[in-house]
Amino acid sequence: MPARSSSETDPVNDAGRTVLGAADISRALRRIAHEILEANKGAENLVLLGIPSRGVPLARRLAATIAEFEGREIPVGALDITMYRDDLRHQPTRAPMPTDIPEGGVDGKVVVLVDDVLYSGRTVRAALDALADHGRPAAVRLAVLVDRGHRELPIRADHVGKNLPTAQTEKVRVRLAELDEADSVTIAGGAR
Ligand SMILES: O=P(O)(O)OC[C@H]1O[C@H](OP(=O)(O)OP(=O)(O)O)[C@H](O)[C@@H]1O
Numbered sequence: 061m062p063a064r065s066s067s068e069t070d071p072v073n074d075a076g077r078t079v080l081g082a083a084d085i086s087r088a089l090r091r092i093a094h095e096i097l098e099a100n101k102g103a104e105n106l107v108l109l110g111i112p113s114r115g116v117p118l119a120r121r122l123a124a125t126i127a128e129f130e131g132r133e134i135p136v137g138a139l140d141i142t143m144y145r146d147d148l149r150h151q152p153t154r155a156p157m158p159t160d161i162p163e164g165g166v167d168g169k170v171v172v173l174v175d176d177v178l179y180s181g182r183t184v185r186a187a188l189d190a191l192a193d194h195g196r197p198a199a200v201r202l203a204v205l206v207d208r209g210h211r212e213l214p215i216r217a218d219h220v221g222k223n224l225p226t227a228q229t230e231k232v233r234v235r236l237a238e239l240d241e242a243d244s245v246t247i248a249g250g251a252r
């Protein structure tokens with residue numbers, strides 16, 4: 061099925077207000093792929109690591125897009141942060157998800173962490189701790205599909221698909237065809 065254009069996004073439905081449709085997400089990822097290549101001056105030394113759940117399919121899409129642009133494969137994997145969260149004592153226990161560090165590791169590499177939503181920044185903080193257990197990258201960058209603001213830590217993304225001003229009472233939900241029925245980003249709740 062062809063990707064929906066932004067003009068086909070649903071203004072409001074049960075899932076909330078749709079702010080990005082499949083075509084918007086696709087365009088944002090292609091732009092981020094270009095930005096990563098520009099910042100890194102090519103694909104040399106790059107490793108993409110998605111943070112489960114939805115960071116992983118996003119990292120794979122970015123790697124596929126970079127491979128399309130550059131004509132070479134980019135190492136891509138997954139970095140689970142479950143056991144590194146700073147709220148482990150307050151949250152219901154979550155089952156850890158697989159970490160998959162590509163062959164070649166992260167030592168001396170430019171690692172791009174990929175996630176769907178950046179909010180408080182606590183997931184990314186945990187990811188930096190998790191990553192340190194696997195080696196010492198030359199540099200770590202952050203790419204997110206949505207930055208919704210409300211940071212609680214001094215963390216920012218290098219590559220952002222969409223900055224979405226939100227109320228703290230709202231919830232941003234990213235759906236991706238690999239895990240959900242289709243691609244979309246919705247905002248629900250709050251009094252906006
Ligand atoms: O910046 P933060 O405040 O840490 O929020 C962002 C994180 O929240 C969501 O993950 P969630 O913990 O809901 O798990 P999920 O990836 O399985 O949806 C999202 O996927 C980010 O990883």
Ligand SMILES: O=c1cc[nH]c(=O)[nH]1
Pocket residue numbers: 177179208230231232233234
């Ligand atoms: O709104 C939010 C906040 C954190 N993580 C999400 O996925 N959405």
